[in-house]
Amino acid sequence: MIDSDKFGELVEKLHTLLGSDYVTVQQTDKVLNAHDAWPLSEAKIRAGELLPLADIIVFPSTTREVSEILKIANKFLIPVIPVGGGAGTCGGTLAIYGGIQLDMKRFDKILEIDETSMMVHVEAGVVGVDLEEYLNRHGYTSGHTPTSVRSSNIGGFIATRSGGSMSSLYGKIEDLTLGLEFVLPSGEVIFCKPVPRHSVGPDLRQLFIGSEGTLGVITKATLRIFPLPEERRFRSVSVKDVSTGLEIIRKIFRAGISPSIIRLYDPEDTAFSVSTHFDVAEGDCMLMLAFDGSTSKNDLDEATVMEICIAEGGNDFGAGPAERWWNHRFDMYYPSPFTTSGYAIGDTIDVVATYDKLENVYHSMKSAMEAHEAVVLSHFSHMYPNGGSIYMIFFTAQPDAESAWATYKKIWDDGVAACLKEGGTMSHQHGVGLSRSTYVVDELESAFSVLKSIKEKLDPNGIMNPGKLGLEVRK
Amino acid sequence: MNDEMASDVRMCAACPKMCRHVCPTFFAWRSDAPTPHGRALLLHQEIKGVRELDERAIQVLYQCLECSHCLTWCKPEIDIASIVESRRTELAEEGRQPTAIKDLVSIVRSNHNPFDEPHSKRLEKLELPTSKNPDIVYFTGCTSAYQEEEIANSTINVLSRLGFKVALLEDEWCCASPLFRTGSLEAALEQANHNVEILNAHSAEKIVVSCPGCLRALTIDYPKHGLEITKPIYHISQFLDMHRDGLGETDPSIQVTYHDPCHLGRHCNVYDEPRRVIESISGIPPSEMERNRENAMCCGNGAGLRLMYPDASKKIGRERIEQALRTGSKLLLSTCPFCKNLLKQQAGDEIEVLDLVEFVDKYTKDVN
Ligand SMILES: Cc1cc2nc3c(=O)[nH]c(=O)nc-3n(C[C@H](O)[C@H](O)[C@H](O)COP(=O)(O)OP(=O)(O)OC[C@H]3O[C@@H](n4cnc5c(N)ncnc54)[C@H](O)[C@@H]3O)c2cc1C
Ligand code: SF4
Ligand code: SF4
Numbered sequence: 001m002i003d004s005d006k007f008g009e010l011v012e013k014l015h016t017l018l019g020s021d022y023v024t025v026q027q028t029d030k031v032l033n034a035h036d037a038w039p040l041s042e043a044k045i046r047a048g049e050l051l052p053l054a055d056i057i058v059f060p061s062t063t064r065e066v067s068e069i070l071k072i073a074n075k076f077l078i079p080v081i082p083v084g085g086g087a088g089t090c091g092g093t094l095a096i097y098g099g100i101q102l103d104m105k106r107f108d109k110i111l112e113i114d115e116t117s118m119m120v121h122v123e124a125g126v127v128g129v130d131l132e133e134y135l136n137r138h139g140y141t142s143g144h145t146p147t148s149v150r151s152s153n154i155g156g157f158i159a160t161r162s163g164g165s166m167s168s169l170y171g172k173i174e175d176l177t178l179g180l181e182f183v184l185p186s187g188e189v190i191f192c193k194p195v196p197r198h199s200v201g202p203d204l205r206q207l208f209i210g211s212e213g214t215l216g217v218i219t220k221a222t223l224r225i226f227p228l229p230e231e232r233r234f235r236s237v238s239v240k241d242v243s244t245g246l247e248i249i250r251k252i253f254r255a256g257i258s259p260s261i262i263r264l265y266d267p268e269d270t271a272f273s274v275s276t277h278f279d280v281a282e283g284d285c286m287l288m289l290a291f292d293g294s295t296s297k298n299d300l301d302e303a304t305v306m307e308i309c310i311a312e313g314g315n316d317f318g319a320g321p322a323e324r325w326w327n328h329r330f331d332m333y334y335p336s337p338f339t340t341s342g343y344a345i346g347d348t349i350d351v352v353a354t355y356d357k358l359e360n361v362y363h364s365m366k367s368a369m370e371a372h373e374a375v376v377l378s379h380f381s382h383m384y385p386n387g388g389s390i391y392m393i394f395f396t397a398q399p400d401a402e403s404a405w406a407t408y409k410k411i412w413d414d415g416v417a418a419c420l421k422e423g424g425t426m427s428h429q430h431g432v433g434l435s436r437s438t439y440v441v442d443e444l445e446s447a448f449s450v451l452k453s454i455k456e457k458l459d460p461n462g463i464m465n466p467g468k469l470g471l472e473v474r475k
Numbered sequence: 476m477n478d479e480m481a482s483d484v485r486m487c488a489a490c491p492k493m494c495r496h497v498c499p500t501f502f503a504w505r506s507d508a509p510t511p512h513g514r515a516l517l518l519h520q521e522i523k524g525v526r527e528l529d530e531r532a533i534q535v536l537y538q539c540l541e542c543s544h545c546l547t548w549c550k551p552e553i554d555i556a557s558i559v560e561s562r563r564t565e566l567a568e569e570g571r572q573p574t575a576i577k578d579l580v581s582i583v584r585s586n587h588n589p590f591d592e593p594h595s596k597r598l599e600k601l602e603l604p605t606s607k608n609p610d611i612v613y614f615t616g617c618t619s620a621y622q623e624e625e626i627a628n629s630t631i632n633v634l635s636r637l638g639f640k641v642a643l644l645e646d647e648w649c650c651a652s653p654l655f656r657t658g659s660l661e662a663a664l665e666q667a668n669h670n671v672e673i674l675n676a677h678s679a680e681k682i683v684v685s686c687p688g689c690l691r692a693l694t695i696d697y698p699k700h701g702l703e704i705t706k707p708i709y710h711i712s713q714f715l716d717m718h719r720d721g722l723g724e725t726d727p728s729i730q731v732t733y734h735d736p737c738h739l740g741r742h743c744n745v746y747d748e749p750r751r752v753i754e755s756i757s758g759i760p761p762s763e764m765e766r767n768r769e770n771a772m773c774c775g776n777g778a779g780l781r782l783m784y785p786d787a788s789k790k791i792g793r794e795r796i797e798q799a800l801r802t803g804s805k806l807l808l809s810t811c812p813f814c815k816n817l818l819k820q821q822a823g824d825e826i827e828v829l830d831l832v833e834f835v836d837k838y839t840k841d842v843n
Contacts, residue, residue: 028531029506031520032513035489042489045516048523059506086507087492105505125505129496133765137801151492334493334550335486 002076007055010076014058014100017068022059022106033057033083033101037151038091038435040408043345047401054081054095061106063181063189063219070217071187073100073463080185081465082213084156085127087148089348090433092160092212096467097474104155107219110134119178119194120225124155124218131223140225143170146429147329155218161210163389163429165329167382169260169292170226172429174209179222182208185215185459194222207454212431213465214472215458229292232260234322235302237314238284242266243359244312245285246380250355251308253385257301261290261322262383266362269377269393273332274321287314288322339395343404346395347435349412351419352428354387361424365392368418372396372411382428389428417442432469440470476561481522483553487515494548497766499773500538500780502794503787509538511545511555518562528566536562537573538787540780541656542737542773563658572658575783580659583666587648588617598643600624604631606640612679613641614670614693616686617649618812626685626812629836630711634683637721642679652688652738655696656778664700667692671702682708685832687738687745687811694743710739711832712810716748719755723839726757731834732804733761734795734818735771736811749810749831756839762802772798774809776817792821799826808834 002010014023024030030053035041041051055078060066073080079099086093086103095101107125113135114120120142122131128149132142144157144164152162158180163172170176179194192205208215239245245264252259265274265286274286289305291298306316339346349369353361362378369376374394382389394411398404416426416439426436426443441448448470455462455471466472476484490512495501500509507513514536520526528536541556566572572580579589587594597620611634619627634641648670654663670693674682682704684690690710697704715722731753739745746768754760766772775781775791795818799807807828809815819828829837 026529026531027526028517028529028535029508031526032508032510032516032535033506037491042491045489045519046485048520048525050525057506085492089491103506108505127496148491150494150496330493331550333491335490336551337482337486340486340489 002078006076010072010078011056013072014056014069017072018058018060018065024057025055029057030054033086033103034094036086036088036091036093037148038089038094038433039345039347040405040435041091041094043343043404046340047343049401052094052096053098054101055098057101057103059103059106063183066102066183066217066219067187067189069100069102070183070185070463074185074187074461077461078463079466080463082155082159082217084125084159085148085152087151088156088160088433089430090435092431092433092465092468094434096434102217104153104217107155111220113138113140113225118225119222121220121222122154123220124153124158126154128152128154128157135225136228139228141228142176142223143226144173144176144223147333150330154221154223158209158218158221159212160431161429163382165381166260166290166292168262168384169258174206176224177205177209177221178224180205180208180218181220183217183219185461185464210431212433212469214455214469215464230294231298233291233298233302234319234326235289235291235305236317236319236321237287237289237306237309238280238317239287239309239312239314240284242285242362245287246355246359248287248309248312248314249380249383249388252305255304255308257304259289259301259305260292261288261326262381263288263325264380266378269379272377273325277324278317278321286317286321288325290322290326342397343399343401344395344397345404345408346393347408347412348430349392349394349415349419349426350389350428350430351392351424351426352387352389353422353424357423358387358390361419361422362390364418364422365390365415368414369394369411371414372407374411434468437468437470437473476518476522476558476565480558480561484515484518484522484558486551487512487553487555488519493550494545497544497548497770497772499540499542499544499775499791500787503775503790504538508535514539514555514559515553518558533566533571533573536566537576537657537779537783540737540773540775540777542777543741544737544770544773547741547769560656560658564660565658567658567660573783576657576659576779579653579657579779579782580662583649583651583654584662587666588621589649589653590617590621592621597621597647598645601627601643602631603643604635604641606642609640609642609679610681611639611641612674612677612682613643614647614650614674614682614684614689615643616684616689616812618816619685623812623816623830625833626815626830629830629833630683630685632836633715633832637718642677644673644677646673650686650689650692651696652686652692653779655692663696667697667700667702671697671704675705680706682706683711683714684708685711685812685830687736687743688813691738691742710743710745710810712739712749712752713745715752715832715835719752722752722756722835724756724758725834725838725840727759729757729806729838730802730804731757731761731806731808732764732799732802733767734764734774734799734807734809734814735768736809736814737771737773737777739810740771741769749808752831752835753808756835761808762804764798764802766798774814774817776813781817788817789821792817796822796826806834
């Protein structure tokens with residue numbers, strides 16, 4: 001923390017730049033802006049604990065303002081923590097070393113749809129659902145519909161390499177982002193112009209996509225858009241175990257079919273999420289699918305997929321479970337008396353691996369996490385031709401805060417260690433933030449030095465979101 | 476703040492912001508402070524003894540429109556508007572209301588309207604009906620009396636056209652909706668007691684109101700505090716719906732959209748009646764905005780917001796106008812003088828904004 005004279009000077013400079021409405025040092029604002037949707041922060045809030053606070057929050061609305069803020073922060077050597085929708089699940093926006101929270105919510109303009117090139121230009125603070133509704137009105141979809149679509153914004157999606165529920169067909173945000181405007185820690189504004197593909201050295205866009213506020217600030221983006229599909233058709237099939245389900249999924253991709261949704265629920269998650277509404281044999285797994293496209297294309301794809309499923313001994317459940325999941329997909333994220341009672345805490349470790357490793361990652365993680373008396377429910381979702389992700393969801397309830405937070409950490413530590421040991425990667429879409437920061441070196445191994453060198457070069461004073469992504473961790 | 480509310484704010488305080496996208500004050504300020512979960516977090520910390528409400532926290536509570544849009548999107552059905560109102564009531568008792576609200580209270584106490592207009596001029600702009608033995612008391616509400624007199628005059632016209640004998644009350648006082656909503660309970664009950672007395676004493680059998688704020692006050696707030704009005708109370712849209720046949724016809728080529736006022740829709744559950752009236756006179760249902768009925772966006776003019784934060788209020792109103800414009804309608808109808816007042820101001824000449832009763836009065840040809 002800087003001394004009070006300098007702090008006064010800093011606040012004055014920010015006031016001059018942004019106007020008093022868009023700079024706050026009020027304790028109430030800091031408390032309300034402190035947390036994202038990291039389950040540990042949420043549990044601590046319920047328990048009445050205070051989270052680390054920023055010293056100042058600023059709400060710029062132009063790229064020039066962002067650039068000036070970063071120049072000022074560099075001069076005062078004060079941390080800058082970009083805030084998007086504030087609904088990340090990894091504590092990425094927590095001001096663990098104080099500093100300036102740079103809140104991007106006023107970057108809220110949808111600039112232009114380009115129907116010729118099928119893309120949309122947007123500011124980084126546009127909330128996901130606002131963009132999606134806007135595009136739908138014009139007959140398009142972004143194809144990016146994560147369950148945080150109502151609370152997260154475009155900059156947050158890009159900063160965390162977010163993945164929508166239909167990424168099997170449309171891709172993740174890193175596939176959907178064609179162009180970027182980005183402010184480097186020095187305040188310099190750079191552009192990665194929208195191009196479908198290129199051959200001009202490494203793709204610099206991809207350096208900033210997923211940088212979680214540690215390399216600078218995303219101010220604008222150009223995203224791909226798609227015509228709204230003529231229909232979205234749901235189908236569900238129960239299978240006898242996870243192995244069979246994964247075999248079916250591999251075969252679907254080998255047949256050249258990309259359903260928009262592919263979700264395979266393990267026996268525990270099937271019992272919890274599906275059997276409560278449908279009559280599924282005990283121990284079975286539910287495979288949920290959706291097809292986006294024209295009726296004739298969906299007819300063909302669905303028929304081929306059903307042939308594969310039946311050949312593998314699947315039982316047809318019709319549209320039911322998949323459609324129900326789609327219609328209720330937000331429900332599980334609301335607080336309930338059960339999930340918030342006492343010191344209950346749950347979280348999701350969303351890992352990813354190729355098919356050769358996926359099942360081992362699942363089994364190893366499950367036993368490592370269950371060793372801490374956690375209830376573990378899992379599903380495989382966001383599947384691709386070469387592999388896919390697993391949502392390892394856990395719940396634990398402990399008698400007091402200390403043991404609850406400690407158990408939570410042990411489940412994470414051992415879960416991630418098991419994932420890495422089996423050759424998986426520790427996050428598919430939620431990012432690193434603070435919750436996975438300590439595992440980054442193990443995940444990236446020798447490649448971490450590259451990330452570290454880039455960070456040191458671009459942000460020599462280490463002002464950008466210190467402590468996240470395993471970078472600039474201070475004692 | 477009771478135990479149930481305390482357990483609700485505990486849950487809401489750490490919700491992953493599942494309804495924030497519809498909160499109009501989040502829309503206006505683009506910050507995590509004036510949000511449903513933000514308000515809950517402040518109250519949770521206070522209950523837990525972690526942090527007292529400071530001045531800014533009180534501001535955040537008073538920035539709530541009490542529109543209940545968050546409730547529509549809340550699976551555990553946490554009613555932030557009621558929780559906020561309950562804490563506002565305690566703040567009033569503690570003498571910690573914002574100055575603008577304290578001023579409002581003393582204005583209503585002395586003039587019986589929130590606009591600082593003399594009480595003696597309450598009926599000055601209205602075309603008073605002369606009927607003897609009236610069968611309806613028309614409780615105009617302050618906005619129709621002082622600021623949107625076209626609504627009051629159209630109401631008198633339409634009710635008379637339907638064959639009713641209408642009485643207005645020279646001594647009508649503010650229904651106290653703005654006082655209830657801002658937590659000023661004591662002053663609210665003063666107004667309420669007076670109104671109950673004169674309404675119950677009147678010989679007419681029914682009461683019709685223009686303003687959903689009045690409807691909610693008379694039918695929900697008064698009884699909650701043991702004050703019963705002994706005759707049926709109808710919002711004008713409900714009353715017109717009951718007498719649809721006599722309303723005449725409009726030109727069906729006039730495309731109309733309808734804005735659900737929060738107090739009428741979410742708070743009094745009146746959604747179908749205004750729509751039936753529109754359909755019956757124009758032959759076609761209103762062109763719905765994307766956000767309609769339980770999911771309608773607030774106009775921005777509730778619970779003292781416009782008084783304290785006019786810019787935020789206007790921004791919200793303007794957004795509602797944008798939503799109305801997207802329907803391609805020529806007319807935006809509301810059933811609340813308060814909504815109309817703000818929406819009209821924000822519409823400029825891009826779309827005509829009228830109350831439903833004005834539409835009936837001015838746009839219909841009498842079929843007889
Ligand atoms: C209910 C719920 C459901 C979810 N479902 C999904 C899902 O289906 N798929 C998925 O991928 N994720 C999901 N998430 C996780 C989360 O929403 C995503 O990770 C999302 O991308 C975070 O975006 P945000 O705008 O909320 O970012 P924030 O939480 O505000 O920030 C996340 C990180 O990005 C940085 N950042 C934000 N904006 C910028 C910017 N403009 N420039 C530079 N850095 C920036 C922050 O500093 C922080 O490190 C879910 C979360 C919740 C609460
Ligand atoms: S009102 Fe309901 S949905 Fe909204 S933040 Fe609170 S708990 Fe979440
Ligand atoms: S009642 Fe309306 S203004 Fe208040 S928190 Fe809920 S949505 Fe926001």
